Amino acid sequence: MNKSQPSQRPIPPTSGAGSRDQFGRVKNPPMLEIIRMAYRGVRNRLGRMVVTWLGIVLGITFLMSAMVSSGIRQAVQEPSDRRAAVESMYGVLRAEVGKLDNKKIVVITPDEKSSGAMLESFLAWLKENAEQMQIVGPVKSSKATMDLTLYENASAIVAWVPEKWSLTPSWQDMTKTMQQAVVLRYTPDPNGPFIFDDAIRGTEILPKVSEGQKKKAGEQAHKQKLRTQWLIGISLLVAAIGITNALLMSVTERYREISTLKCLGALNSFIIYLMFIESAVLGLSGALAGTASGIMFSLVGWISSYDMNMVIGSIHGPELLKQCVICWVVGLVVALIAAIYPTRIAVAMIPADAMRTEI
Amino acid sequence: MNSSEQNTKDTADNGERLKAFIDEVSSFEGSGLAVRVDDVQKVYRMGKIEVRALDGVNLKINRGEYISIMGPSGSGKSTLFNMMGGLDKPTSGKVYVDDVDIAELDPSELAWLRCRKIGYIFQTFNLIGTMTALENVMLPMAFAGKSNDEALDAGVDILTRVGLGERCKHKPTELSGGQQQRVAIARAFANDPAIILADEPTGNLDLKTGQAIITLLKDMNQERQTTVISATHDHKMLDVSDRIVWVADGRVDRVEKRKDVEIEVGKLVE
Numbered sequence A: 001m002n003k004s005q006p007s008q009r010p011i012p013p014t015s016g017a018g019s020r021d022q023f024g025r026v027k028n029p030p031m032l033e034i035i036r037m038a039y040r041g042v043r044n045r046l047g048r049m050v051v052t053w054l055g056i057v058l059g060i061t062f063l064m065s066a067m068v069s070s071g072i073r074q075a076v077q078e079p080s081d082r083r084a085a086v087e088s089m090y091g092v093l094r095a096e097v098g099k100l101d102n103k104k105i106v107v108i109t110p111d112e113k114s115s116g117a118m119l120e121s122f123l124a125w126l127k128e129n130a131e132q133m134q135i136v137g138p139v140k141s142s143k144a145t146m147d148l149t150l151y152e153n154a155s156a157i158v159a160w161v162p163e164k165w166s167l168t169p170s171w172q173d174m175t176k177t178m179q180q181a182v183v184l185r186y187t188p189d190p191n192g193p194f195i196f197d198d199a200i201r202g203t204e205i206l207p208k209v210s211e212g213q214k215k216k217a218g219e220q221a222h223k224q225k226l227r228t229q230w231l232i233g234i235s236l237l238v239a240a241i242g243i244t245n246a247l248l249m250s251v252t253e254r255y256r257e258i259s260t261l262k263c264l265g266a267l268n269s270f271i272i273y274l275m276f277i278e279s280a281v282l283g284l285s286g287a288l289a290g291t292a293s294g295i296m297f298s299l300v301g302w303i304s305s306y307d308m309n310m311v312i313g314s315i316h317g318p319e320l321l322k323q324c325v326i327c328w329v330v331g332l333v334v335a336l337i338a339a340i341y342p343t344r345i346a347v348a349m350i351p352a353d354a355m356r357t358e359i
Numbered sequence B: 001m002n003s004s005e006q007n008t009k010d011t012a013d014n015g016e017r018l019k020a021f022i023d024e025v026s027s028f029e030g031s032g033l034a035v036r037v038d039d040v041q042k043v044y045r046m047g048k049i050e051v052r053a054l055d056g057v058n059l060k061i062n063r064g065e066y067i068s069i070m071g072p073s074g075s076g077k078s079t080l081f082n083m084m085g086g087l088d089k090p091t092s093g094k095v096y097v098d099d100v101d102i103a104e105l106d107p108s109e110l111a112w113l114r115c116r117k118i119g120y121i122f123q124t125f126n127l128i129g130t131m132t133a134l135e136n137v138m139l140p141m142a143f144a145g146k147s148n149d150e151a152l153d154a155g156v157d158i159l160t161r162v163g164l165g166e167r168c169k170h171k172p173t174e175l176s177g178g179q180q181q182r183v184a185i186a187r188a189f190a191n192d193p194a195i196i197l198a199d200e201p202t203g204n205l206d207l208k209t210g211q212a213i214i215t216l217l218k219d220m221n222q223e224r225q226t227t228v229i230s231a232t233h234d235h236k237m238l239d240v241s242d243r244i245v246w247v248a249d250g251r252v253d254r255v256e257k258r259k260d261v262e263i264e265v266g267k268l269v270e
């Protein structure tokens, strides 16, 4: 203690008044109190922080509406796409076979139930549009190859098989006993709407959708996805920069306030808590508003072009909750990352800055 | 060299030694010093420019004293303040508060010093704008670990003491300058500190309000035996001070007892 003591007078061994033991240590106030202070800080500065806050809201709105929309698309757009596909399939079948009334049609499906919804709507459509049509099947493709009597007097085979037909008997054997030899083969595309692949008249294969077209559709879907992700990424970045800026402003604005807090006995950890909680309040409240507006925007968008009841009916509670939670977490994390730099500046301030009359 | 000269020098040396001895003995039971500043220098570097704000300051302040620090603008009063209050670190030299070298304290002990041992009053009041008067006063109590209920009662009491019992719920912007400084004083006294450091507490106030603030500080000093150290340009402060420390160019120019100053001021008045 007296190493660098310039006075010649030795300092007596310290105890009592001269002892460092008389000094206690400061502890932070209870977390609830800090949260209350941070909340109050945000609320009082909300006027100036509103632009930043809107930035977060916007970012989360993008994210949320992208997620909700993809859910609605699955539930609303796919059935409508499927319906269109079914109609066009039916059109082809009519063109090949002629009137379908009183005709016998054999439907072959793969062993797995991979194309259920599409097949169901196709069969429903057939029944709706043709009188006294005889539909044989759906017959599983393994069984379809064993019993050639199935095809006697049939007008068409609708084969629901993903691969090129490589089984015995061949198309030729199967169509021998048919009244009219029309085979429609369907390849369900795992990445998109079902594509009516090709039709066989006799032995002739008539491709309906080229490989190139298929590839292009896939690429387009991929591009669309990238575009959405980019938009979400950019908007979150903007939100993060906005929060950083707002907190920085609030640090410089509160230069004196923060150093005064240090004069009153605030530990650096208190300042850190304060800054991070403030940021979290901004981030979370922005995310809350953002999820709400995101849901609203996507609903409005879909309802404007699809049936309202269908759109609303397509919303799945637990899934929506999951998406909300994701948005809240993202909002919170972005806000906390944004708080790092301003907090470092606040921590670096010395209490003496409270005395400065400028700024 | 004649022996009589030698003798006088010896006697003087003896006198010095005796004084040092008395200092030493008294420091066994605590020196009675609230603050001791030992050859403190403070140099601010801004790029290539060096500002020597304090240039070897020595100062001893007794417990319970009311000290005014006077000096021209830029003489280093505020800087001295920051050193005594543990708000900034000296470039060299030592500061002892209650005989403890504050350079040896760790951050949380230093925070304790700022929280419990010293109360600060600023020229610009420095109330937290988002908090009410009462919340401002309760803040240092929260850092000191007081429960909310305790702090609430104590806060109302002390605000009542400074004459603002009715203004607890008011925000700083809803209070006049003098009222804000009263809240700041209440906040500085919140944890019943041993020392109050005030940097030009009346600097932003008009004459009359300033006078009231000075009276309040003096009363609190008397009531609670709190050491008050106040930097000031305000000559009204001199009336209530036990001693006046004159600072010039980063050094202590002279230290005067009030009696001596009264004579001077008397002369000035005449």
Ligand SMILES: Nc1ncnc2c1ncn2[C@@H]1O[C@H](COP(=O)(O)OP(=O)(O)OP(=O)(O)O)[C@@H](O)[C@H]1O
Binding pocket: B044, B045, B046, B051, B052, B053, B071, B072, B073, B074, B075, B076, B077, B078, B079, B080
């Ligand atoms: N943070 C700082 N950085 C650089 N220089 C500083 C800083 N603080 C004070 N100084 C310089 O130190 C010197 C003493 O300043 P100080 O504020 O202590 O004076 P003062 O006596 O309080 O003046 P006033 O009566 O105007 O308040 C001045 O020359 C000032 O410019």
Ligand SMILES: [Mg+2]
Binding pocket: B077, B078, B079, B199
């Ligand atoms: Mg000053």
